[in-house]
Amino acid sequence: MSRVVAENISPARDSLPFFDSREAVELSSVDSCTSPTLGELLQCVGDVRKEVTGDETPSHQAFDMSETSIEPRALPFVLSFNNLTYSVKVRRKMKLPTIFGSQNRLGAAATSVEHVAGESLVTRTKVLLNDISGEARDGEILAVLGASGSGKSTLIDALANRMAKGSLQGSVTLNGEPLESRLLKVISAYVMQDDLLFPMLTVEETLMFAAEFRLPRSLSKSKKKLRVQALIDQLGLRNAAKTVIGDEGHRGVSGGERRRVSIGIDIIHDPIILFLDEPTSGLDSTSAFMVVKVLQRIAQSGSIVIMSVHQPSYRIIGLLDRLIFLSRGQTVYSGSPANLPLYFSDFGHPIPEKENRTEFALDLIRELEGSRGGTKSLVEFNKSWQNMKRSRARYIDQTPSPTQGFSLKEAISASISRGKLVSGATSNANPASMVPTFANPFWIEIAVLAKRSFVNSRRMPELFCIRLGAVLVTGFILATMFWQLDNSPKGVQERLGFFAFAMSTTFYTCADALPVFLHERYIFMRETAHNAYRRTSYVLSHSLVAVPTLIFLALAFAATTFWAVGLDGGISGFFFFFGIILASFWAGSSFVTFLSGVVPHVMLGYTIVVAILAYFLLFSGFFITRDRIPPYWIWFHYISLVKYPYEAVLQNEFQDPSKCFVRGVQIFDNTPLGAVPMPLKVKLLSSMSNTLGYNITSTTCVTTGTDILQQQGITDLSKWNCLLITIAWGFFFRIVFYFSLLLGSKNKRS
Numbered sequence: 001m002s003r004v005v006a007e008n009i010s011p012a013r014d015s016l017p018f019f020d021s022r023e024a025v026e027l028s029s030v031d032s033c034t035s036p037t038l039g040e041l042l043q044c045v046g047d048v049r050k051e052v053t054g055d056e057t058p059s060h061q062a063f064d065m066s067e068t069s070i071e072p073r074a075l076p077f078v079l080s081f082n083n084l085t086y087s088v089k090v091r092r093k094m095k096l097p098t099i100f101g102s103q104n105r106l107g108a109a110a111t112s113v114e115h116v117a118g119e120s121l122v123t124r125t126k127v128l129l130n131d132i133s134g135e136a137r138d139g140e141i142l143a144v145l146g147a148s149g150s151g152k153s154t155l156i157d158a159l160a161n162r163m164a165k166g167s168l169q170g171s172v173t174l175n176g177e178p179l180e181s182r183l184l185k186v187i188s189a190y191v192m193q194d195d196l197l198f199p200m201l202t203v204e205e206t207l208m209f210a211a212e213f214r215l216p217r218s219l220s221k222s223k224k225k226l227r228v229q230a231l232i233d234q235l236g237l238r239n240a241a242k243t244v245i246g247d248e249g250h251r252g253v254s255g256g257e258r259r260r261v262s263i264g265i266d267i268i269h270d271p272i273i274l275f276l277d278e279p280t281s282g283l284d285s286t287s288a289f290m291v292v293k294v295l296q297r298i299a300q301s302g303s304i305v306i307m308s309v310h311q312p313s314y315r316i317i318g319l320l321d322r323l324i325f326l327s328r329g330q331t332v333y334s335g336s337p338a339n340l341p342l343y344f345s346d347f348g349h350p351i352p353e354k355e356n357r358t359e360f361a362l363d364l365i366r367e368l369e370g371s372r373g374g375t376k377s378l379v380e381f382n383k384s385w386q387n388m389k390r391s392r393a394r395y396i397d398q399t400p401s402p403t404q405g406f407s408l409k410e411a412i413s414a415s416i417s418r419g420k421l422v423s424g425a426t427s428n429a430n431p432a433s434m435v436p437t438f439a440n441p442f443w444i445e446i447a448v449l450a451k452r453s454f455v456n457s458r459r460m461p462e463l464f465c466i467r468l469g470a471v472l473v474t475g476f477i478l479a480t481m482f483w484q485l486d487n488s489p490k491g492v493q494e495r496l497g498f499f500a501f502a503m504s505t506t507f508y509t510c511a512d513a514l515p516v517f518l519h520e521r522y523i524f525m526r527e528t529a530h531n532a533y534r535r536t537s538y539v540l541s542h543s544l545v546a547v548p549t550l551i552f553l554a555l556a557f558a559a560t561t562f563w564a565v566g567l568d569g570g571i572s573g574f575f576f577f578f579g580i581i582l583a584s585f586w587a588g589s590s591f592v593t594f595l596s597g598v599v600p601h602v603m604l605g606y607t608i609v610v611a612i613l614a615y616f617l618l619f620s621g622f623f624i625t626r627d628r629i630p631p632y633w634i635w636f637h638y639i640s641l642v643k644y645p646y647e648a649v650l651q652n653e654f655q656d657p658s659k660c661f662v663r664g665v666q667i668f669d670n671t672p673l674g675a676v677p678m679p680l681k682v683k684l685l686s687s688m689s690n691t692l693g694y695n696i697t698s699t700t701c702v703t704t705g706t707d708i709l710q711q712q713g714i715t716d717l718s719k720w721n722c723l724l725i726t727i728a729w730g731f732f733f734r735i736v737f738y739f740s741l742l743l744g745s746k747n748k749r750s
């Protein structure tokens with residue numbers, strides 16, 4: 001089905017004259033713009049389009065045949081990379097005597113030795129990319145081939161600027177101009193090797209959310225829908241449009257379809273450069289062919305496509321325009337697939353007639369790698385072959401440059417005016433900035449993010465049900481264990497125990513927030529790497545989405561325990577109890593979310609959460625009151641998240657000074673005298689009264705609620721302050737969560 005679509009929509013641009021009148025108007029107007037910055041240039045382009053077409057929205061209709069007929073042809077793009085060299089330091093512990101021998105064996109790799117207490121740390125420089133040069137053009141697919149470990153992903157990362165500054169040598173230029181990181185982010189897309197998608201969204205919804213993130217607000221919803229539908233056809237996903245993505249637990253779309261959805265979300269805004277790391281791995285040959293066919297179509301719509309690929313099939317080779325073969329970080333062939341037979345016959349290893357060219361090449365390279373001289377002869381041969389080709393080309397073709405003398409800015413502007421780079425064209429709120437960074441204002445991002453997680457979690461109600469079940473079961477056990485506590489000294493002890501346990505349980509039940517973000521983390525990293533939304537929007541929407549669930553859970557817990565245990569305070573007491581539980585859930589979930597931002601593994605995360613919460617309980621003031629905690633540990637008491645809600649509920653319970661908890665003879669409870677008969681206790685009381693000169697009858701109140709608070713050392717904060725501090729802790733952890741994302745999601749090699 002999709003292949004039929006593919007055939008039908010082959011771009012008509014090649015039949016068009018290179019420049020049409022509309023483009024001429026645009027470029028002349030671009031020249032008249034006084035400021036040379038790209039931001040202003042883009043703005044000018046937008047204005048011109050408005051003048052010419054009267055349309056406020058970007059004119060991206062690449063798959064609408066009626067539009068393509070008036071579409072101007074873009075100026076060419078050429079991405080060149082020259083002498084790319086990238087190396088990493090590998091440290092190894094070695095025994096002293098082996099160092100000198102190893103230095104010779106390491107050959108070209110530089111070695112330095114540091115002596116550390118009897119052992120030596122050998123720092124070896126491992127060259128992952130060695131002087132790689134090449135070129136990729138729009139309309140073409142550049143494929144990087146090579147055996148596993150040859151450096152394909154490294155090269156793609158180097159081109160996509162996914163390496164930390166300074167570690168990569170050599171230059172990457174677009175139309176002769178160095179590529180600035182921010183510009184590349186906006187005009188390119190990088191499709192990761194894994195498919196990181198929300199499992200419970202359908203293909204169409206997934207693409208629609210991508211459209212809402214990446215396409216500008218000025219584009220109406222119906223136009224976004226049109227773009228998504230065009231993309232579904234382009235990707236050959238029409239039959240799977242309404243199917244959920246699925247995961248291990250839910251059946252969903254096939255692997256090949258999922259791959260194409262992953263590509264789709266990254267090309268929704270029609271980037272000029274598309275990087276893909278092994279888009280065909282793990283797919284059967286038909287699905288792999290379909291994916292590459294889609295990539296060819298994307299390239300033909302005016303993009304540069306650069307991808308790595310493992311052993312492409314014969315049919316796939318037919319779709320590739322340029323190949324780079326790598327072997328241990330070095331180029332062993334660079335050129336078109338058609339030249340492969342000539343190249344290898346010149347090298348003295350002609351490709352047998354019926355053999356797959358790339359398979360033959362890869363096998364030969366592997367054979368050479370295993371031989372004594374390595375691939376050195378082939379690397380050298382490639383260099384001389386390249387030089388020969390270059391000089392021959394210079395002799396035959398006198399055209400100065402494939403970019404026809406147009407600058408990068410002009411090429412981008414022309415490309416945008418054709419409807420490419422949809423988000424870049426109109427969201428340029430601040431023309432002074434070099435490039436518009438985000439397609440939407442942050443409140444739209446928050447709304448879209450919230451909607452997406454709502455839809456995704458609504459399709460997985462079991463998650464919420466499990467949380468609710470856990471809270472209800474805990475509530476039920478507590479309610480029955482502490483059923484209708486009385487106001488005796490024993491009852492007071494039990495109340496204290498109930499509060500300490502209940503408050504720490506609220507924190508423990510938040511631990512299930514841990515895997516939620518750990519799964520989403522990679523989706524988040526992929527989406528923010530190319531500015532789909534701001535990190536602040538994500539943190540805010542993540543917090544907002546959590547609140548309704550927490551309200552529900554807090555209500556369930558408060559309702560099951562408050563009256564069953566017989567807590568004090570009536571309706572207002574209940575609402576405060578509910579409020580403090582909600583605040584604890586909020587602080588707890590923020591704390592766990594923060595941990596999930598810094599701890600990358602679920603098991604490690606759980607261990608840390610459980611340990612820290614246990615310490616929080618230990619220092620909360622329940623086991624040892626504040627005035628008895630050793631001074632060197634008192635700081636931990638104040639950072640204990642359990643302290644504040646625990647003190648708040650105690651104050652809520654014991655705040656009534658008229659309420660009595662120990663009366664007359666009850667002072668002997670919990671002492672050895674508790675066992676003596678009642679008349680004797682009354683006698684003891686009267687003789688005590690005589691000695692004290694103060695009459696204590698069997699009904700005189702000896703300890704009120706306020707006294708209990710004093711005994712527990714709860715004197716420093718009011719219950720409302722405790723509530724506010726608990727809420728503030730929640731906000732604090734959300735803020736540090738944001739910083740952990742900021743620092744921890746750089747997504748670049750060092």
Ligand SMILES: Nc1ncnc2c1ncn2[C@@H]1O[C@H](COP(=O)(O)OP(=O)(O)OP(=O)(O)O)[C@@H](O)[C@H]1O
Pocket residue numbers: 088089090126128146147148149150151152153154155310
């Ligand atoms: N940080 C590092 N330290 C040491 N060696 C590294 C490091 N990163 C990558 N390498 C090595 O660099 C080589 C190239 O890795 P790269 O991921 O680019 O290979 P690849 O061609 O993409 O392989 P595959 O086809 O298996 O994905 C590998 O041998 C790898 O072990």
Ligand SMILES: [Mg+2]
Pocket residue numbers: 152153154277278
């Ligand atoms: Mg790889």
